[in-house]
Amino acid sequence: MPAKLSVNLNAVAMLRNRRDLPWPSVTGLGRIALAAGARGLTVHPRPDQRHIRFCDLPDIRALIDDEFADCEFNIEGFPTEAFLDLVDEHQPEQVTLVPDDPSQATSDHGWDFAGQGAFLAPIVGRLKKKGFRVSLFADPDPAQMEAAKALGADRIELYTGPYGACHDDSAxxxxxxxxxxxxxxxxxxxxxxxxxxxxxxxxxxxxxxxRIPALAEVSIGHGLTADALEHGMAQTVRRFVKACGGRDDG
Incomplete structure (x- = not known):
């Protein structure tokens, strides 16, 4: 089965936040994405709310519940108490924990599962006890997977930044x-x-x-939003859904 596409709405929200105006609409473009075949929406609510705002979360939750009940809400972030409170309040189907410093522009590395296990294990346990699927942001390092498994998470999310950075170097x-x-x-x-x-x-x-036929989900924001400026959100989502199936004809 092809990987499911979850559309990250952060870039849409960042564009909206350039003005004190309600457009582009985060939920409006989320609706278009889901109607076009995306299977979920992802947000990364950072403490400074520089893109997704905390007030966006109930609207996205309601959009999925009311119109796309077979789709999923994925909230990702560094697991502060404030973040965990947002998770509890908005009940995503999946929680993705990332090791971001609040000052980072974007996620740029995975967890050190062995070194940070004592920090992560109780948080994973807490989330699992409440019924959330837990995914942990991971560098491409096979040697770390046993430590990741020991934490009790359901999934890892592979950090594909270095792969994406090779867009002009096939080797x-x-x-x-x-x-x-x-x-x-x-x-x-x-x-x-x-x-x-x-x-x-x-x-x-x-x-x-x-290469990874069992890939469960891809969360894509920047590249997808950039393409949407050219092709529109609906057509862009259809292009990415096709790509999720291993087809590279655009």
Whole structure:
């Protein structure tokens, strides 16, 4: 089964926040994305609310509940108490924990599962006890997967930034792709589901989908939003859904 596409709305929200105006509409474009075939919406509510605002979360939750009940809400972020309170309030189907410093422009590395396990384990346990699916942001490193599994999470989300950065170097892209593939193989052998995200595009997603056939979900924001400026959100989502199936004809 092809990986499910979850559309990250942060870039849409960042554009909206340039003015004190309600457009572009975060929920409006989320609705278009889901109607066009996306299977979920992702947000990363940072403490300074520089893109997704806390007040967006109930509207996105209601959109999914009222109009797309078979789709999912994924909230990602660093697990402060404030973040965990947002999760409790808005009840996403999936919580993705990322090791971001609040000052970071975007996520740029995965967890050190062995070194940060004592911090993560009780948080994962707390979320699991409340019924959330938990995914942990992970660097492409097969040796870390046993430590990730020991934390009790359901999935990892492979950080694909280095792979995306090779958009103009096919040889380096092949090396990064194999690192991702071997990490996914190690995770799957331990019973961990595999998600992926960061700088994925219509051009590089098909190869990833072919190398990791058990890929469960991809969360895509920047590249998808950039394409939507050219093709429109609905057509862009259809292009990315096709790419999730390993097809690279755009």
């Amino acid at each position: 380096k892209a092949s090396i990064e792709l194999e690192r991702l593939g071997k990490t996914a193989d190690a995770a799957a052998s331990l019973g961990l589901g595999v998600n992926a995200g960061h700088d994925l595009t219509v051009a590089n997603l098909p190869a990833l989908a072919r």
